[in-house]
Amino acid sequence: MDMLKNPAHRAWLVLMIATVITWYLGEVGAAGTTAIVAMLLIAFVKGRLVILDFMELREAPRMWRILLEGWLILVSSLILLAYWISLK
Amino acid sequence: MSNTTSLPTSEAPAARRLPGDLAIWVFILSEMLVFAVFFAAYAFARAKNVELFNEYQQTVNRDLGALNTFLLITGSWFVVRAVQAAHRDDLPAVPRNILLGFLCGGGFVVVKIIEYAAKFGAGITLSTNTFYMFYISLTFFHFMHVILGMVILAVIWVQARKGAYTSRDAHGLESGAAYWHMVDLLWIILFPLVYVMR
Amino acid sequence: MSGAFTKSMARNIFYGGTVFFFLLFLALSFDTHSQLPKRDMRQNITPQVAEGKKLWEVNNCIGCHTLMGEGAYFAPELGNVVVRYGEEGTKAFIQARPKEGIPGRRSMPQFNFTDEQLDAIVAFLKHVNSINDANWPPNSQG
Amino acid sequence: MQYKSQAVAKPYFIAAIGLFVGQILFGLILGLQYVLGDFLFPAIPFNVARMVHTNLLIVWLLFGFMGGAYYMIPEESETELFSPKLALAMFWIFLVAGALTIVGYLAVPYATLAELTGNSLLETMGREFLEQPLPTKLGIVVVALAFLFNITLTVLKGKKTSISIVLLLGLWGLAVFFLFSFYNPVNVVLDKFFWWWTVHLWVEGVWELILGSFLAFVLIKTTGVDREVIEKWLYVIVTLTLITGIIGTGHHYFWIGTPEYWQWWGSIFSALEPIPFFAMTVFAFNMVNRRRREHPNKAAVLWALGTGVMSFLGAGVWGFLHTLAPVNYYTHGTQITAAHGHMAFYGAYAMVNLMMISYAMPILRGRAANSNKSQVLEMWSFWLMTVAIVFITLFLTAAGILQVWLQRVSDAPLPFMVAQDKIALFYWMREWAGVAFLVGLIVYIASFFVGGEEKQA
Numbered sequence: 001m002d003m004l005k006n007p008a009h010r011a012w013l014v015l016m017i018a019t020v021i022t023w024y025l026g027e028v029g030a031a032g033t034t035a036i037v038a039m040l041l042i043a044f045v046k047g048r049l050v051i052l053d054f055m056e057l058r059e060a061p062r063m064w065r066i067l068l069e070g071w072l073i074l075v076s077s078l079i080l081l082a083y084w085i086s087l088k
Numbered sequence: 089m090s091n092t093t094s095l096p097t098s099e100a101p102a103a104r105r106l107p108g109d110l111a112i113w114v115f116i117l118s119e120m121l122v123f124a125v126f127f128a129a130y131a132f133a134r135a136k137n138v139e140l141f142n143e144y145q146q147t148v149n150r151d152l153g154a155l156n157t158f159l160l161i162t163g164s165w166f167v168v169r170a171v172q173a174a175h176r177d178d179l180p181a182v183p184r185n186i187l188l189g190f191l192c193g194g195g196f197v198v199v200k201i202i203e204y205a206a207k208f209g210a211g212i213t214l215s216t217n218t219f220y221m222f223y224i225s226l227t228f229f230h231f232m233h234v235i236l237g238m239v240i241l242a243v244i245w246v247q248a249r250k251g252a253y254t255s256r257d258a259h260g261l262e263s264g265a266a267y268w269h270m271v272d273l274l275w276i277i278l279f280p281l282v283y284v285m286r
Numbered sequence: 287m288s289g290a291f292t293k294s295m296a297r298n299i300f301y302g303g304t305v306f307f308f309l310l311f312l313a314l315s316f317d318t319h320s321q322l323p324k325r326d327m328r329q330n331i332t333p334q335v336a337e338g339k340k341l342w343e344v345n346n347c348i349g350c351h352t353l354m355g356e357g358a359y360f361a362p363e364l365g366n367v368v369v370r371y372g373e374e375g376t377k378a379f380i381q382a383r384p385k386e387g388i389p390g391r392r393s394m395p396q397f398n399f400t401d402e403q404l405d406a407i408v409a410f411l412k413h414v415n416s417i418n419d420a421n422w423p424p425n426s427q428g
Numbered sequence: 429m430q431y432k433s434q435a436v437a438k439p440y441f442i443a444a445i446g447l448f449v450g451q452i453l454f455g456l457i458l459g460l461q462y463v464l465g466d467f468l469f470p471a472i473p474f475n476v477a478r479m480v481h482t483n484l485l486i487v488w489l490l491f492g493f494m495g496g497a498y499y500m501i502p503e504e505s506e507t508e509l510f511s512p513k514l515a516l517a518m519f520w521i522f523l524v525a526g527a528l529t530i531v532g533y534l535a536v537p538y539a540t541l542a543e544l545t546g547n548s549l550l551e552t553m554g555r556e557f558l559e560q561p562l563p564t565k566l567g568i569v570v571v572a573l574a575f576l577f578n579i580t581l582t583v584l585k586g587k588k589t590s591i592s593i594v595l596l597l598g599l600w601g602l603a604v605f606f607l608f609s610f611y612n613p614v615n616v617v618l619d620k621f622f623w624w625w626t627v628h629l630w631v632e633g634v635w636e637l638i639l640g641s642f643l644a645f646v647l648i649k650t651t652g653v654d655r656e657v658i659e660k661w662l663y664v665i666v667t668l669t670l671i672t673g674i675i676g677t678g679h680h681y682f683w684i685g686t687p688e689y690w691q692w693w694g695s696i697f698s699a700l701e702p703i704p705f706f707a708m709t710v711f712a713f714n715m716v717n718r719r720r721r722e723h724p725n726k727a728a729v730l731w732a733l734g735t736g737v738m739s740f741l742g743a744g745v746w747g748f749l750h751t752l753a754p755v756n757y758y759t760h761g762t763q764i765t766a767a768h769g770h771m772a773f774y775g776a777y778a779m780v781n782l783m784m785i786s787y788a789m790p791i792l793r794g795r796a797a798n799s800n801k802s803q804v805l806e807m808w809s810f811w812l813m814t815v816a817i818v819f820i821t822l823f824l825t826a827a828g829i830l831q832v833w834l835q836r837v838s839d840a841p842l843p844f845m846v847a848q849d850k851i852a853l854f855y856w857m858r859e860w861a862g863v864a865f866l867v868g869l870i871v872y873i874a875s876f877f878v879g880g881e882e883k884q885a
Contacts, residue, residue: 008172012165016158019279023154026284031142039280046276054164054269056171056262060106067117075124075277082131083285086138110291114664115299118671118703125696133692214689215321221689229310236306263295293590293656296663303667307674314675314693318621321687326617336614343554343612344542349475354684355761356620357556360462360474362844363761385470392465392845395473397539414616420691422683424758427841 011053018042036083040076047072107171108263116270119233123274126229127281130222137218142286144219152203153283156196157275160234163192164272167241167265174253174261182261183248186241189268193238200231223282230274237271240264325418337403338410345397352428354419361392363428365414370426376411377404429791431502433509438792439519440495441785445873447488447526448778452866454481459859463852472534479559480533485773486557487526492781493602493638494522494575497595499788500645501579505586510578518574525567529560551612555623558609565609572603590659591641591648594666598637605629617685624680631777632673632701632743639739639780640666643712643732646787650729651719661711668704676701679751683760691753698751702744705736712736725790725797727806731783734814738775746771746821758836763828763851771821774813782872789876799880806875812868819861827854 003009022042025035051068052058058065106113134141170185207224214221244264247253253261322328342348347364348357354365367376380399387393399407429435457477460467468477502509509515532541538554545561547553552562560568576599583592608625644662648655678694712733723729746768750759759765786806790798797803834847842850 006172008165008168012161015161015276019154019157019161022280022284023150023157026150026154031286036285039285043277043280047273050164050269050273050276054168054272055266056107056168059104061104064106064113068120071117071120071124075127078124078128079131079277079281079285082128082135085132086135109295111296111299111660111664115303115667118668118700121703122671122696122700125699129692129696213321214317215324215687221692225689225693228313232306232310236302239302259290259292260295291660293660293663296660296667297590300663300667300670304670304674307671311674311677314678314690315621318681318686318690322615322617322685325687326615326685328615331614339614339616340551343551344539344547346475346479346538346554346559348554348556349478349538349559350473352761353616354620356680356684357761358475358478359761359763359766360478387466387469389466390464392461392474392848393469395470417617417685419683419685420688422757422760424836425841427835427843427847 007053007058011049015046015049018046033087036087037080040080040083044072044076108266109259112263112266116266119270120274123229123277126226127277130226130281133218133222140217141219144217144223145283145286148223148283149203149206150283152199153279156199157279159192159195159199160272160275163189163196164269165189166192167268170248171258171261171265174248174258175255177255179251179254182253183245186245186248186261190238190241190245193234193241193268196234197231197238200227200234226278226282230271230278233271233274237268240267327413327416327418330413330416332409334406334409335413338406338408338413341399341403341407342410350394353414354417355422361394363423364411365419366423366426366428368408368412368415370428373408373412376408380404380407429794431508433512433515434499434502434788435792436509436512436515436519437495437499437788439516440491440498441789441792443519443523444488444491444495444781444785447484447491449869449873450530451481451484451488452862452869454478454484456859456862456866457481459855459862462855463859476533476538479538480530482557483533483559484530487522489777489781491522492777492784493599494518496638496642496781496784496788497575497579497599499784499792500595500642501582501592502586504589504592504645505583507582507586510581510585514574514578518571518578521567522571525564525571529564532561533559550610552610555609555612555619557627558623568606569603572606576600576603589655590662591644594637594644594662595641598634598641601634601637602630605634620684621681621686624677628677628680629674631772632676633670635777636669636673636704637666639735639776640669640708642780642784643708643735646728646732646783647712647715649787650723650725650732651715652721652723653715653718658715661707661715665704665707665711668707672697672700672704679753679756682753682756695752699748701751702740702748705740705744709736709740723797725787725803727798727803727810728783728787730807730810731779731786734810735775735779735783738771738779738814738817740775742768742771742773742775742817742821746825749825758832759828762831762836763824764832765828767821767824767828770824771817774817779814798875799878801880802875802878805871805878809868809872809875812871813865814868816861816865816868820858820865823854823858823861827851827858830854 004013022039025039030038048069051065051072055068057068166185166189170182170189173179173181173185207220212220212224214224241264244253244261247260342353347353350358350361352359352363352365355363362370371379380394380397381404383394383396385396454477457468457472458474458481461469461474461477498509498515532545536544538559541561542548542553545553545563547562550562552565553559558565579599580596583596605626608622611622613619613622640662644658647653648658674697675693676698678690679698681690681694713736716729716733750756750764750768790796798806830851831847834842834850835844
């Protein structure tokens with residue numbers, strides 16, 4: 001698999017698989033804490049791949065990597081917090 | 089905004105390089121900030137109306153949402169390939185991949201219009217209820233970003249056909265690509281949030 | 287070109303971003319217009335209400351009062367005055383303003399309205415009160 | 429002065445300051461009427477005094493913008509003004525029309541004025557800030573078009589810099605959005621909806637382009653920092669302004685009969701409106717810190733920094749305080765709004781005009797900068813006025829919080845006037861702060877008449 005040496009191609013494959021998983025979780029009607037955490041985790045990993053391999057920030061000045069990944073962490077935590085409140 | 093501190097031109101060492109123009113990154117960050125607030129607003133509004141959100145979330149078309157995720161990710165991937173092609177001076181591959189990315193965007197738009205046609209046809213508007221208010225606001229706001237991204241792709245496609253992007257200078261291409269990836273990144277959060285998570 | 291910040295890029299973003307957000311604003315405004323008939327009670331705008339609005343304007347009521355919270359903040363909110371005072375009470379209040387004001391107090395001018403004019407003003411205020419404004423103000427005091 | 433025609437700016441600046449004085453005097457009358465209700469009643473009722481106060485504000489700011497543009501554009505375009513005669517003619521027309529309007533407000537009852545000026549032909553009067561009689565509104569359009577014609581042709585025949593393009597966009601936007609003041613439907617919701625297209629899209633939209641370009645111009649001149657750098661920043665700031673400010677209009681659409689989604693759209697976008705103001709503050713300080721020369725006009729630099737900070741506080745922070753819909757539900761139309769309005773207008777638009785005047789006036793009078801003595805006095809006036817406005821804002825905020833509490837939040841809401849009586853102390857303190865502001869303004873004017881060693885042009 002020569003193609004997979006290219007991080008972008010690898011990222012694409014992982015992103016597609018991850019999307020299928022999220023979609024499948026929706027299909028089987030997964031709900032509640034575990035499902036929410038799983039889906040957020042998947043979204044987080046996907047977002048990180050886009051930032052690092054598509055936007056090519058892996059090798060960018062550290063500040064920019066931190067800003068973008070920080071955004072991802074911020075958004076995921078806010079969503080997690082809101083869903084956690086809703087579960088109580 | 090800490091990004092403003094590095095303005096203007098600061099020469100980073102060659103090893104650590106920000107692709108594209110600093111201005112586009114400032115813009116990307118401010119757009120992402122708007123979306124972050126929007127996402128949080130959705131999540132907290134949902135926390136106050138869990139049942140309503142859970143009920144109406146079932147009525148949105150998850151399959152089309154997933155299909156659109158595929159399209160955006162693949163579109164992003166083509167644009168990455170265009171950038172990589174420019175970096176190794178494979179000039180014919182640059183516009184070809186941009187065009188493929190653009191077509192993925194076009195596919196997204198078509199799918200979205202089908203989705204909207206069903207919803208608007210059923211008489212759903214921004215004022216139907218809080219869930220639909222967010223569903224339409226968020227997806228439409230994002231939809232307009234897809235269109236803007238496609239306009240940008242069209243511009244860099246025209247440039248790329250003239251051979252404007254090479255390993256020496258792929259600046260404009262990288263800037264456009266970064267914006268297009270942002271559109272993808274936002275949808276990656278939006279899709280599970282609005283279509284699936286409950 | 288690392289970390290570059292070109293003016294032409296900044297300019298393009300300015301134009302693009304402005305057009306983009308203005309279009310979005312137009313789209314939202316368009317939707318608002320299609321929703322307004324359900325909220326603004328336009329079917330009840332009679333010539334009398336229109337006359338009342340005109341009187342409201344040419345006497346510069348907004349220069350002291352607020353209407354649905356907009357205006358000056360010197361005198362009470364009038365969007366819900368018919369709830370607070372009733373129609374007759376509102377008319378009586380306007381009629382009873384002393385010409386020279388009330389010593390030491392904030393004073394409303396005596397406008398010498400005719401009975402028809404008072405009816406029109408109250409019809410206008412009643413109409414404003416009937417508009418669906420998301421339950422504002424929080425209570426009858428405005 | 430590099431170009432002869434820049435001299436037309438001078439009468440504009442003088443008129444602006446004169447009208448500013450009038451605005452403040454009427455502000456003091458209003459403040460007194462808040463506590464001594466029958467002060468000057470029935471000669472000048474509150475609504476008349478307020479109309480004069482706000483209209484003078486708008487008109488003096490417009491005079492300042494026009495003067496600033498006439499000063500700046502020849503220098504930016506590196507060419508003489510297209511027609512200095514037209515500029516001077518428009519000055520007198522605008523001044524006379526403005527003065528007549530104010531006399532009209534004060535001399536006859538408003539309803540009579542409406543009748544005399546043909547309001548029944550096209551009913552546009554009696555809406556907040558747009559109280560001008562029809563002939564005045566038409567006059568404003570004529571003056572604005574002649575002004576734009578003059579400025580645009582100057583830019584077209586000369587060099588087109590980013591600063592002048594942003595300024596032109598701002599000025600054209602100002603004219604275009606003023607046209608909504610002629611649209612006054614009988615449906616009060618629609619009336620209010622489009623009223624904001626003038627009012628909001630002016631102050632939180634196109635006026636900020638004017639502000640940004642003035643600031644950029646003065647910073648280039650006083651700091652010597654590369655034009656390229658400053659113009660890039662200008663684009664970033666005005667972009668941020670418009671992407672937050674345009675949809676930020678939604679924060680006025682919460683409670684006027686418009687659909688409820690505006691509560692979300694308006695809250696989200698206007699919550700981000702402080703960002704461009706913050707960027708502007710950072711910008712101003714950054715450029716001054718990186719200055720390549722010591723400009724003799726220290727006062728102008730102080731105004732430039734001041735407008736950054738004060739517009740961030742007034743428009744940004746004080747705006748944010750009550751922009752979120754759940755908060756605004758209680759604060760809408762109270763003294764909180766008044767507090768925000770005072771600091772935002774002073775911080776953004778009064779100060780940027782004073783900055784331009786401070787920079788340009790000495791040059792128009794044939795010197796690079798005023799004497800040290802004069803500048804010290806001007807800086808005193810800066811601090812007096814700025815500190816006074818801070819206190820006005822704080823007192824009004826305190827009054828507003830109490831008002832909201834007594835009249836809106838408490839279990840037994842008090843009637844409006846009862847609540848007003850209970851917060852009278854803060855209105856008294858506001859009035860004293862207003863007096864301090866007037867003192868600052870007098871010192872400011874005095875600084876023009878102080879001689880001393882002048883720096884050569």
